[in-house]
Amino acid sequence: MADNVKPRVRVPRSAAAGEAFEIKTLISHKMESGQRKDSDGNPIPRSIINHFSCDFNGENVIQAALEGAISTNPYIQFEASIEESGTFTFTWQDDDGSEYTDSKDIAVG
Amino acid sequence: MQFTRRDTLVMGAGAAVATFMPLQVFADATDDVSAEFAMGETITDGGVEITAPEIAENGNTVPISVNAPGAVAVLILATGNPSPKVIAFNFGPRAGASSASTRCRLAGTQDVVALAKMADGSVKRASATVKVTIGGCGG
Numbered sequence: 001m002a003d004n005v006k007p008r009v010r011v012p013r014s015a016a017a018g019e020a021f022e023i024k025t026l027i028s029h030k031m032e033s034g035q036r037k038d039s040d041g042n043p044i045p046r047s048i049i050n051h052f053s054c055d056f057n058g059e060n061v062i063q064a065a066l067e068g069a070i071s072t073n074p075y076i077q078f079e080a081s082i083e084e085s086g087t088f089t090f091t092w093q094d095d096d097g098s099e100y101t102d103s104k105d106i107a108v109g
Numbered sequence: 110m111q112f113t114r115r116d117t118l119v120m121g122a123g124a125a126v127a128t129f130m131p132l133q134v135f136a137d138a139t140d141d142v143s144a145e146f147a148m149g150e151t152i153t154d155g156g157v158e159i160t161a162p163e164i165a166e167n168g169n170t171v172p173i174s175v176n177a178p179g180a181v182a183v184l185i186l187a188t189g190n191p192s193p194k195v196i197a198f199n200f201g202p203r204a205g206a207s208s209a210s211t212r213c214r215l216a217g218t219q220d221v222v223a224l225a226k227m228a229d230g231s232v233k234r235a236s237a238t239v240k241v242t243i244g245g246c247g248g
Contacts, residue, residue, distance in 0.1 A: 020205025060201025069195040071212040079205030
């Protein structure tokens with residue numbers, strides 16, 4: 001498990017039904033690309049977050065397959081549109097098998 | 110040692126070949142990945158918007174956003190990176206729009222390509238050139 005992994009998510013408190021709104025996510029992670037070499041010339045093994053998904057009340061909003069070309073502290077911004085109040089759940093999957101999650105409630109109206 | 114005009118030209122040409130050769134290899138990798146994503150469909154230009162800075166001072170964090178109305182999936186490729194794939198988005202039923210943004214690493218000045226798979230299976234393409242002052246691949 002990578003150290004100090006902390007997800008941060010920004011979701012509006014409320015939204016109008018059927019209207020698209022923005023969600024911003026950021027997770028602190030070193031995202032070692034596997035392309036770099038250490039001072040002795042040995043390649044540093046890849047250690048990244050390889051998958052992100054956002055769901056709302058069990059329905060998928062977006063899934064992303066991240067590669068080594070994603071920057072340190074991966075930032076993903078996207079839009080969602082909902083019809084009822086509920087909870088967004090965010091999941092990040094690490095190369096080492098760990099999973100980081102966060103959730104946010106939102107009200108419609 | 111004195112360089113004649115001819116020597117200089119030959120060296121210049123050699124340097125140019127040396128610079129462009131690796132990029133050519135990466136370009137082939139991009140074609141392979143694009144073909145895999147398209148799954149036999151013809152890739153057409155237009156219908157997708159990719160937003161990237163014209164000049165990125167730091168190749169370690171280059172903001173990229175893509176907007177592909179009607180797309181179910183989007184793949185972003187960096188044609189000049191050692192491994193061209195950057196990120197693949199799949200939009201679910203609750204997505205408000207087929208658009209997303211992220212930040213990526215670019216090894217150097219290159220084209221960034223967005224491929225979008227539409228609901229009917231067709232594949233659209235857009236690209237943007239980003240000039241990178243300091244590359245983002247380390248070493």
